[in-house]
Amino acid sequence: MQKKASNADNFEIELDAQLCFAIYGAAHAFTRTYKPLLEPLGLTYPQYLVMIALWEEDDQPVKAIGDRLGLDSGTLSPLLKRLEQSGLVTRKRDCDDERQVRISLTKKGTELKTQAAGVAGAIGRAVGCSFDEAVALRDKLIALKQRLTKAGSEKDPLPSA
Amino acid sequence: MQKKASNADNFEIELDAQLCFAIYGAAHAFTRTYKPLLEPLGLTYPQYLVMIALWEEDDQPVKAIGDRLGLDSGTLSPLLKRLEQSGLVTRKRDCDDERQVRISLTKKGTELKTQAAGVAGAIGRAVGCSFDEAVALRDKLIALKQRLTKAGSEKDPLPSA
DNA sequence: CGCAATTCAATTGCGCGCAATCTAATTACG
DNA sequence: CGTAATTAGATTGCGCGCAATTGAATTGCG
Numbered sequence: 001m002q003k004k005a006s007n008a009d010n011f012e013i014e015l016d017a018q019l020c021f022a023i024y025g026a027a028h029a030f031t032r033t034y035k036p037l038l039e040p041l042g043l044t045y046p047q048y049l050v051m052i053a054l055w056e057e058d059d060q061p062v063k064a065i066g067d068r069l070g071l072d073s074g075t076l077s078p079l080l081k082r083l084e085q086s087g088l089v090t091r092k093r094d095c096d097d098e099r100q101v102r103i104s105l106t107k108k109g110t111e112l113k114t115q116a117a118g119v120a121g122a123i124g125r126a127v128g129c130s131f132d133e134a135v136a137l138r139d140k141l142i143a144l145k146q147r148l149t150k151a152g153s154e155k156d157p158l159p160s161a
Numbered sequence: 162m163q164k165k166a167s168n169a170d171n172f173e174i175e176l177d178a179q180l181c182f183a184i185y186g187a188a189h190a191f192t193r194t195y196k197p198l199l200e201p202l203g204l205t206y207p208q209y210l211v212m213i214a215l216w217e218e219d220d221q222p223v224k225a226i227g228d229r230l231g232l233d234s235g236t237l238s239p240l241l242k243r244l245e246q247s248g249l250v251t252r253k254r255d256c257d258d259e260r261q262v263r264i265s266l267t268k269k270g271t272e273l274k275t276q277a278a279g280v281a282g283a284i285g286r287a288v289g290c291s292f293d294e295a296v297a298l299r300d301k302l303i304a305l306k307q308r309l310t311k312a313g314s315e316k317d318p319l320p321s322a
Numbered sequence: 323c324g325c326a327a328t329t330c331a332a333t334t335g336c337g338c339g340c341a342a343t344c345t346a347a348t349t350a351c352g
Numbered sequence: 353c354g355t356a357a358t359t360a361g362a363t364t365g366c367g368c369g370c371a372a373t374t375g376a377a378t379t380g381c382g
Contacts, residue, residue: 015285022302022306023191070189072369072371073330235342235362235363260361
């Protein structure tokens with residue numbers, strides 16, 4: 001059925017390797033494509049993702065942004081400081097829960113969305129496939145990510161106590 | 162509104178954003194899945210990719226590995242030094258062309274391939290889709306990468322001087 | 323209420339990833 | 353032949369990405 005072992009293992013190894021290379025290469029090609037487009041905006045690719053998250057919903061705590069992007073505070077804290085230094089966001093402690101730091105867009109940060117629209121268009125052209133194809137690929141990648149994430153957390157699902 | 166355009170632009174922007182997030186998330190989920198599997202081997206994910214390239218073909222110059230993985234010497238030089246320190250590869254100047262440094266597997270490096278087979282199997286399970294699906298996804302990603310790379314190099318085809 | 327466990331963010335350390343720069347070796351060309 | 357242009361690799365600097373630790377605030381529970 002799903003698993004036969006034997007000499008199909010060689011295919012498995014090679015496919016694994018090829019899938020490695022493919023997703024690794026595609027992800028980096030993506031960031032390389034963005035880089036020159038984001039440079040005029042003064043943003044790196046991860047910073048751009050954070051801005052998108054904030055354009056979708058302003059005034060979020062760091063944790064919420066981290067969940068959306070799959071990043072932890074070790075990555076986000078310095079990144080957000082740079083966005084603050086660039087004058088795009090502000091960081092202030094939540095009044096109700098002082099553990100949280102809420103990230104909000106400044107006027108400049110909000111206005112940057114307009115320029116970002118041009119970036120999205122350029123990427124759309126570079127991706128060079130139809131809308132439907134892009135949607136299909138997006139869904140496949142999301143599904144893959146979910147399966148990988150689930151498989152990774154299968155070690156300790158719950159103490160069953 | 163500085164830009165009117167059609168309201169299909171909104172879809173474009175959102176799809177762009179979603180594709181961003183999807184590929185970004187999938188790539189990181191991939192590396193996170195590998196991490197615990199590679200830890201017993203003493204390899205990071207990029208180091209694993211280099212080892213795969215060497216298992217496919219031993220005794221390659223740094224440049225060839227860089228082309229295969231899409232990495233430059235700025236990334237590879239320190240990485241290869243770590244692999245050398247781990248006793249997995251050797252680095253020696255090519256006799257015919259002393260600019261090149263040829264990377265070769267040590268006995269230990271060659272033997273590591275056996276253990277890596279188990280890694281591939283585990284990943285196959287984590288990916289959790291059929292062989293055909295994996296092949297299709299791989300091909301889509303490779304095609305995407307090629308389109309992105311080509312689009313990126315369209316800026317300066319030739320100086321035409 | 324009071325103390326332990328949890329949660330959120332920041333910090334530290336290490337390994338990429340890449341642009342920019344540098345050096346040395348090779349090739350191209352007059 | 354000799355100099356310019358090219359090529360390979362190393363180095364530096366900066367920004368992630370993540371594990372591990374820390375510290376402060378909050379929640380849970382007796």
